[in-house]
Amino acid sequence: MTQHPTSEERRPANRGPKAAAGNRAALVTAAREIYAVHGLDVPLSRIARRAGVGQGVLYRHFPDREAIAVAVLEENVRQIEQAAAAEGATPAGVLGVLTWHLTQSAAFIGLLHADGASGRLPAHAFARELSERVERALRGCLPEGHRLGAPDDLMLAVAMVSGAVTGPTHRERAHRALAAWRLLGVTVGPVRPFEG
Amino acid sequence: MTQHPTSEERRPANRGPKAAAGNRAALVTAAREIYAVHGLDVPLSRIARRAGVGQGVLYRHFPDREAIAVAVLEENVRQIEQAAAAEGATPAGVLGVLTWHLTQSAAFIGLLHADGASGRLPAHAFARELSERVERALRGCLPEGHRLGAPDDLMLAVAMVSGAVTGPTHRERAHRALAAWRLLGVTVGPVRPFEG
Amino acid sequence: MTQHPTSEERRPANRGPKAAAGNRAALVTAAREIYAVHGLDVPLSRIARRAGVGQGVLYRHFPDREAIAVAVLEENVRQIEQAAAAEGATPAGVLGVLTWHLTQSAAFIGLLHADGASGRLPAHAFARELSERVERALRGCLPEGHRLGAPDDLMLAVAMVSGAVTGPTHRERAHRALAAWRLLGVTVGPVRPFEG
Amino acid sequence: MTQHPTSEERRPANRGPKAAAGNRAALVTAAREIYAVHGLDVPLSRIARRAGVGQGVLYRHFPDREAIAVAVLEENVRQIEQAAAAEGATPAGVLGVLTWHLTQSAAFIGLLHADGASGRLPAHAFARELSERVERALRGCLPEGHRLGAPDDLMLAVAMVSGAVTGPTHRERAHRALAAWRLLGVTVGPVRPFEG
């Protein structure tokens, strides 16, 4: 009554369990690329297709739409944490890493811009949690008396800059982000990913 | 904001051809109310239902999803224009009106926040056009040497504040918006709609 | 981002609102026929296909799986009620009508057999309600001192007979049903639909 | 009924090839428990998970959905056969054992109720075969002139009682089953599993 596995068709190769880790990584990568362009509100099937796996694989690794988004954003957040924890981290440098991610990924913008609510993805706990990790990382390297030292100002400023990041090219987005930071009187840079 | 007793499930009988203008208005009102709560990414059928008209009417007045959004946002923009054109308009006052609209409407936020792209609605020319009308209106009442007087700073600041506007209640959103303006060193207020 | 109406394809004719009533009837008929053979646990798409309508039409008329089942079973129940309310209704005659429906429809069997729970269709209020309507109809024409006059015996007996109704052909099912009634010491017949 | 601490989410490590027999038993046990609650229409993956084995193991031992169902029901049937073959078996006693199984297992109900067709499981030969074993066992201990002595009456009565067995609790199901037997004028009891 239920499933017809189309008995006589041949299936295009089961690459075996070895592929599991690779598939997971491929999914995260595919999701990141697609999110960067289209935001979080994309058909999951598109992610699976781009990763070159079946729909089921996506669901196996990530039980819901939220899970894959978390996996992607989590990597962004981790880089910021690493940048903040590194030797000689400066506010300007860490904010530069953060800004780099903002200019890379519409998804990450969405996360910080507001509450993470976006189209099909309802605002959920994960957004708050990731957002708080970013906040902790940033605050940890803020010196006494920093321009954004007041409790609420830090993430407010981040949200504001996120709101300003638009434009078709990375260059343009970075330009606007820096202009926004300047308008806030905050020194930021260089804008680049964190590299151990 | 509400001129029709649209209780979401109303279904009056065919009101005849005379209702054409009224239907248009009802659709815009319904769309505004729904957009305010749910953002631009809602089923069109819901707007028609709330307006108490058939789906066909919506398509007659607004050929596509974009058109109805424009009609709604256009009213917001017009109010800002009126506020800017009024006797004794001050930057603080006009920005207060703008801020009020930001706190009212998720749709309006989207318009100014970035490029207007949101869920099913691709970024389109109308966003730029409306955005430019807002810019002209604001700049028109900016005195020499205003904090945001530099060419690019004005709309950048607006986008930044838009990015900061979040929260479940109007009160909370207004609070964050004002905090954002303060962080930018811009005086704004009172936050209220424009009334002739 | 969402819907692609395959712009350039032509659609196979919208027969217009006139078709509404006809479509509804066609759906109920299709569902009845399919239910009779396969039980309640069939893909809804199959019903729509058999009725010659799109999936959407089915969902318009019947918001969920339960609704279409109710519509089908309701007709069975109504016939029994009519039979019970008719001039000169006898227990044997009314039970004959009931038995006829049992032998026609696997769905109806499921309703009376137990609690209506069946595969994808969870046991729901509607089953109980319809079942009670059958009970009221039957009880209303039971004379004093009938073999099944005791409060719980009536529907218990019906459930028992339902359990006995099996077989590939109508003839065979009717035969088993009558044998079951006989084993219970209840006179039933003739087995036939009610005709005003 | 339970010999494995199958707490539904257990996932032990690979227990090695020696576990083959144990795995088979665990699968049957898991299937029985799940069938009892949810009927035959459950995902096979759930059975494997509960048994604490991989899906492949299930397919190794039971080539298709039918096979695992047969294995489960077969144990029920065997108990009835044993009860019937025991010293001093009485019709009432054996029917009591049969009734106990009816009240335990939705699956067993389905077997005897009709033709074994249920949701994803098409009616198949195995149902008939198991059903016949039950019949032989019962008939073997029926004395001359028993109420159900006529050739067709015995299994008809069993089917009828199966049809009456419903309800959320074992107690309720047993109550209804006994009421059904009483309505048939057959003495049955006690309702309990067979113990050597």
Add this chain to the structure above:
DNA sequence: AATGAATGAGGATTCATTCAT
């Protein structure tokens, strides 16, 4: 000019089954 039904494609999700390791 309005109504609202019909259409059908699209996206989410589930599972039976296979198969590399």
Add this chain to the structure above:
DNA sequence: GATGAATGAATCCTCATTCAT
């Protein structure tokens, strides 16, 4: 012999859009 990941078809449901009346 066991594991459990991969596959992808099938089903559910929603909605944008058209169009007969």
